[in-house]
Amino acid sequence: MRHQLSPSPAPTDLARRYMAERARMPVLAAPLSAEDCQVQSMPDASPVKWHLAHVTWFFETFVLARFEPGHAPFHPAYKMLFNSYYNVVGDKHPRARRGLVTRPGLDEVMAWRKNVDERMATLLVRHGAGEIAPELAALVELGLQHEQQHQELLLTDLKHLLWCNPLQPVYMPRWPLARVAAVPWQWVAQAGGVVQTGHDAAQDPQRFAFDNEAPRHASLLPPYALASRPVTHGEWADFIADGGYADPRWWLAAGFDWVQSQGISAPLYWQRDDERVAGRWQVFTLHGPAPLDSHTPVAHISLFEADAYARWKAANDEQARGARLPTETEWEHAAAPWQTAGLAAGNFVDSGALHPLPVTRAEPGLMQLYGDVWEWTASAYLPYPGYRPWAGAVGEYNGKFMIDQSVLRGGSCASPRSHVRASYRNFFPSAARWQFSGLRLARDSD
């Protein structure tokens, strides 16, 4: 038997939260033309217009179709056209062909959003504050969390699209990135022992969590240490300069095959100046091309690259002896105490930077756990002991992807602040790197 969605943490203001969250994606799309919103730059990415439509589909399909009296869909074909991967719902337009659907146009999709928002408001208001059925509230909450995930994907998919244009267009005018020096990193010891990780709805009823974060469960952890901050662009440039991408000693076999067959020699979005002088790197950002800032956390690396870096670092830096990627349990156990402060201080999409920022003030303990870059872990994305997918169609949300992917933790500069938490599990294949993905070193305690 499958588990139920968590009851919504705060049903009273659900309508208000709905409107606020739904208003964000149009803001993200505002600087874009209809053409920018149309195109799919690779099969893994989706058009901005598709994101705008699919999250609307979610509310119409999973909420309105069930709870709206006398429900009729806005357009009968949208159920199929904007279904991402829910087999229970019926047919799907193939993922790799999302960019071919020029009609409905952006205007029609925005009209659909407006229509659905009005119907949702009617539904939520009619039900009234305290009277909202728990199941309805839970599905609305899920829809808003889903909306937030696609806010981030909208930005990372868009970044990839703009980068495919030889003109390398600017999404947002350049922000004044302070050229400040990153603080040195150090090991922060963690005690280990029998630790509890994962989300427990009973213990933390006010906080939403996906089914893949549950159940809360015990693990035995040997003592370990985490680096005080993520690896920076400058440290990564050292890896490149030392020939790291060409030396099979540092790489998993599948990673070295990938590097060689794809001709990989730097993170995604790194490009040399014309002069091809060593060290003169540029990176493409949502603010256009910019000189590489050594002091910001490195982003857009694959798990293969993160893993190779750790091995290279362990062999070449006495301080980093024994360095490796952390497991997700290690990460969460160490990060949980920093949740409140870390979320408050973190560089999320809310900051508008849309790029990882440097740590500018050394503090004791673990810095930048939340925001800036998703941190690759050494853990495969698999179910926790006792995991049960949600009941119903939303049971396809997470569980069926639990194979051949790895877990990332902590959120990024493209994640909404309110979306991230210590127990949050993001996941991507080993070669994916169009997300703001970076790494933090770990090691066993001596």
Place this chain on the structure above:
Amino acid sequence: MRHQLSPSPAPTDLARRYMAERARMPVLAAPLSAEDCQVQSMPDASPVKWHLAHVTWFFETFVLARFEPGHAPFHPAYKMLFNSYYNVVGDKHPRARRGLVTRPGLDEVMAWRKNVDERMATLLVRHGAGEIAPELAALVELGLQHEQQHQELLLTDLKHLLWCNPLQPVYMPRWPLARVAAVPWQWVAQAGGVVQTGHDAAQDPQRFAFDNEAPRHASLLPPYALASRPVTHGEWADFIADGGYADPRWWLAAGFDWVQSQGISAPLYWQRDDERVAGRWQVFTLHGPAPLDSHTPVAHISLFEADAYARWKAANDEQARGARLPTETEWEHAAAPWQTAGLAAGNFVDSGALHPLPVTRAEPGLMQLYGDVWEWTASAYLPYPGYRPWAGAVGEYNGKFMIDQSVLRGGSCASPRSHVRASYRNFFPSAARWQFSGLRLARDSD
């Protein structure tokens, strides 16, 4: 040494012709959204926006850059961005990635068109009617012919894109296609002998021709016959009903491999009604899906299919004994006398039908040679004896594609009437079928 472009046939009204021809593509694009104009549905096709830009690039690159005093390009990157395949001009944006360029947007491309048109008008008017240098006039004429080719490609590429949308959108509201019966076909005998084909500028100085149509040259033709009209949709449905797509006896080996590996069982754009009842075919048109009209010439077939049909027909219809595809020399020799009447009566893009139409009145001789559908020939696209490409960058226009393609003749319902002539050589690979391509049978004389 390469040959020179033909001098323009009528320099006096060149500016007027320029404006009239350049006005057509925006009209074709008028019913389309910015999104419709953005997307590339397959590597062989190009976005509508790209067509609008590339033909403009042609005038800026080959005319203005050379003849405009104090020339400066509208945008420095467009020279690379909208170069199709001219290596002499410099770098090119890769063909398969044309659809990823969302900026410049449609508005900017239209502004570029306007700017180039104004500068071209200035150039042509300043030079004055009779004073236009022959080389300038020849390049302008070439640019207008090039513009016409892309008018047709715009429509066929667009048709493919709209068909990729499960909603199967309508480009033009449906025209009232008269349901009239096609006339029966018959053999029309041709004498053969030593015949002259190809374009001769000296003989026909008023008519533009591409370099690949020259020189006019002699061939020995045995007596032969051509069918009085092209094969129809209804006749093609008989081929399908007889299992033609599954019987290797009718197919070239490469054609049967193609049919089997691609799962081909009907022309492009044919689709069954839901009931899957034999004979209940629909075809997708630029007016949306429509029931198959048996009496219209069949379109959207590959050379492989045309060739297989002829072999099947020869073996299964006593009237068609010996049927095969015509050679391009046979076609041109027979079609040349019908040029004036055929062009006048033909169904070209100018008719607005955007679909092949039936012959409704039996006439003696050869019908529908011009317009409706391009007719596949049995001839490989190779240089004529004595062929020389044009001198200069435009020497890359035609010659370098003379391998592994086959010739089609006669123009289609998407071709501009003024663009077609008896000596015109169109060419596509054997498996291409997104053009309005059909066939007419031929045979040796008894």
Place this chain on the structure above:
Amino acid sequence: MRHQLSPSPAPTDLARRYMAERARMPVLAAPLSAEDCQVQSMPDASPVKWHLAHVTWFFETFVLARFEPGHAPFHPAYKMLFNSYYNVVGDKHPRARRGLVTRPGLDEVMAWRKNVDERMATLLVRHGAGEIAPELAALVELGLQHEQQHQELLLTDLKHLLWCNPLQPVYMPRWPLARVAAVPWQWVAQAGGVVQTGHDAAQDPQRFAFDNEAPRHASLLPPYALASRPVTHGEWADFIADGGYADPRWWLAAGFDWVQSQGISAPLYWQRDDERVAGRWQVFTLHGPAPLDSHTPVAHISLFEADAYARWKAANDEQARGARLPTETEWEHAAAPWQTAGLAAGNFVDSGALHPLPVTRAEPGLMQLYGDVWEWTASAYLPYPGYRPWAGAVGEYNGKFMIDQSVLRGGSCASPRSHVRASYRNFFPSAARWQFSGLRLARDSD
């Protein structure tokens, strides 16, 4: 710093063991022609001749080159030609092109084997029984374990090759497979708690283990249960008959993509009789095609299939409620107590059956843990906490493959009995199924 290989458990009889183990692969190859030994049927497989050569390369490269006085290789090119994946050793012939190397021929490879065996004997005898250096003894032991792994691969690669031949040749004449009924399965409860798994050289010094089995480490296991025996061919036929391969509810998303894109509808080597009557399955075996025996453990399934079966079974059989794949820790913890009895009774390559056999006598507890079929687990193949690869070139043996693969346990009917143990970790990608791979169900305790 990397760990050292374990000292050989019993150096006194190492020469005798060497000769005995090295004699087995030629016996396996004896029924084969030079052609059978030459061909590589897919990139994942290797030619029999390559197996014969590569294991010999192992001894020449890692033992003789280091310990033989005045060492000279048998042939200077073999170092590159038969290197599998050791970057430290130098260049490698590409894996997918192993089948193209027709020279050296089988005779030359067998001559090389003989030569290396003589030199190894000289080396081991000269050193004398108790005088063999621990490091030499450890490398010889590793070479023999490596030899055993390739004995199994020789058989599974060969099975795939023979199956590619439309004549479906017989490797061994058919054995008299008793048609006996399998016993019903039942859940066998396991207590869980803080459990120790993995190999501990200090605790079990007489038993060889690979570096990936260490270190022994503690885990917290909730109570669970394992099925008393693996799933059978007959139970799998029920899954097929119920439409299991066509129903996305049972499948991981990547698994359903694989099923659909590859047209998978049954395990590898299953084929229908001509009549295509439901239930009339044949399976291809090393004894040629044979009717499916319902009572034998199912083999040649991918992880995707094993996982889907468990989900289907859990939803359709009250007894199997909660069924899933076991983790490797669950498997090992439950299997360790049965090691001595299970290895003694198991169906390994030594039995000559070369096919999984049915359980014919119900016994209390867990049956067929060892031998018959490798059992897929729910665990990704990742390093244990504190894992260190061996020092030196053999450090590439296991560690660099620890990504995007899953663990299988228990050995198969193609494994040498002396090669298998409770802590043994086999690993393959999720779609691999040319090994004798099956499954055993697990579930959480109520």
Place this chain on the structure above:
Amino acid sequence: MRHQLSPSPAPTDLARRYMAERARMPVLAAPLSAEDCQVQSMPDASPVKWHLAHVTWFFETFVLARFEPGHAPFHPAYKMLFNSYYNVVGDKHPRARRGLVTRPGLDEVMAWRKNVDERMATLLVRHGAGEIAPELAALVELGLQHEQQHQELLLTDLKHLLWCNPLQPVYMPRWPLARVAAVPWQWVAQAGGVVQTGHDAAQDPQRFAFDNEAPRHASLLPPYALASRPVTHGEWADFIADGGYADPRWWLAAGFDWVQSQGISAPLYWQRDDERVAGRWQVFTLHGPAPLDSHTPVAHISLFEADAYARWKAANDEQARGARLPTETEWEHAAAPWQTAGLAAGNFVDSGALHPLPVTRAEPGLMQLYGDVWEWTASAYLPYPGYRPWAGAVGEYNGKFMIDQSVLRGGSCASPRSHVRASYRNFFPSAARWQFSGLRLARDSD
């Protein structure tokens, strides 16, 4: 209606000819091991064992099955297993999987050959000399011509296989290639006019010809000239040294795509010495690797390369102004008068050189038209006017390949001398180069 095979030119000694021709292929295979004969190095090539079997299949399928009293096949599965591409005959084993069939082994195939040869001898002797039915004689003759074609393919497929082995094995011990200087080339003028080419059975009843060589037909040829000898390895090295492979001006568009996507920078089998000094080329031959001999005709080039060379030569050598590839009509018209002398003097497989040889004595007129290297022409492989395939199953022999290939003329150092004639049409796709394919320049007369 399809045409009949030609009657055999000399039925009286058909049995003797059969035995002599059938004895050759085993001689070619004699230096090879069973493994050498087993492997298929690429989809375009076939195993030597397959060649040995397929030509035997031809006699059993097309002759014995029809004319042998009480016919029973040697093995019932061979009809499918060794069918190349005859759909009328029934199922076929897929071409790309020919190398996977290890059984029957080489010994069994040789036993089959012996069996078929004995039955053929019985058939031909029983019928008696003058009594052999014309249809039987014609099919035997076709089978022997077919055997000869596969003698050549056996050698070119084998050469490719051996080259795939990093050890680059020797098929035949090196012959003493005289290092003599090639004579300079010059233009040899040809008159043109109405010329007859193609085979006419009535005119030349003693000479076998394939259906694709008929009918003899008239063409109009403008005056032209051919180079007196083929292009040499040394002349080709000049093209490379001048950057020919990197300059798009010389290449057909499809050819330049091929060069760039495949990383082509020299003919097949050319390899640099270790020093990578310009000009220090080696070529792989059937005698093993050898230093490039500048004076021998260049071989192993594609049509794309041949065409590019001609364009480069025309632009860079005053003597070669107007150089291009000849059409097949030009070639045959010029070559026909030299047939007797050219065949007698030519370097065919009979010489044992297995490599093109230099012209060492300047003679007036056209040299090396026959043998040494197949000469690419500018002609697509298409049916002659009035072409009819043979009646019956052998109608699939040639006709169905008449698309997207180009014609080569004159035979090579791997062709049997008695197999070649002026009207012989060989054909391969534009990128094929594992045959001994070279070129001779042509031009229009001034």
